[in-house]
Amino acid sequence: MLRSVLATLLMVIALPGGASAEPLPLPAYGPELEGFAYPFPVERFLLTSQRQPLQMAYLDIRPGSPNGRTVVLLHGKNFCAATWESQIRALSAAGYRVIALDQIGFCKSSKPAAYQFTFRQLAENTHALMDKLGIERPILVGHSTGGMLAAHYALLYPKAVGQLVLVNPIGLEDWAAKGVPPTSVEQWYQRELKVSADAIRAYETATYYAGKWEARYEPWVTMLAGLNNGPGKEAVAWDSALLYDMIVTEPVVYRFPEIAVPTLLLIGQKDNTAIGKDLAPPEMRAGLGNYPELGKAAAKAIPGARLIEFPDLGHAPQMSDPEGFNTALIEGIAAP
Known part of the structure; x- marks a missing residue:
């Protein structure tokens, strides 16, 4: 996984005799993640949105032996197109063309200073890229916030989605309705x-990886922390705040019964993600982010949905157990 950059991204180096050096200085990546290498060539989609020119970075990987189908991968809030590397390689080997995007406001894409982030807007941007690439009825795979986006996309463009795959999507519950207090954009x-590598690592260990940290996850911590440590950190933080506001104020759970495309849910059972949970009263926190219950409820609410559960995995099953996840994904999309 990104072997070419691991050496420069790891935060600690080993010294002779088993001693450890002090942590290396945190990289400072540009506002469009300049300086962080992706494992595939990055292409740019130029668009005009909300009266301003923007660019959306994406990966377009064509298989050696195409099966005629395309998978579009939608990343989560603290993820990028590059974090799908294992899935891209597995899907491509299975004959799928793979498109992985960095949404506006994320990673290698534009960070507009003034933008009304909505799931509809991100879906429209994604649909515009599909039109440009001539892709019709792709298999849409969305993880975390990308799962929330994928659900909105399927509701907006039901005839333009062949299959919908939701990987530990957020938005399976309405946090405000459950009592999470409102948070202003300025507070976000x-x-x-204040984002730091230590805070990212601690949160991801507890939530993404079910309490089990491995060194192979470190590049993704450095990717986020370096982006928030770079010369455009204020622009990055501001767009991130706008995106958090979008997430908590646009619940999609109430519209699950309207989804009219074949849907597969891939849910790590040790996930406990709930945006703003730390802001909720202590007695309320334990009831939030219960993915074993939320996954079953979503599968019941979405007509005809299929549910695959990963008992020992957290919020990022595609990263904790890429081999097992990839097998389940490819088998799951083989026959809608």
């Missing part, structure tokens, strides 16, 4: 300015 912004 101040929180994002």
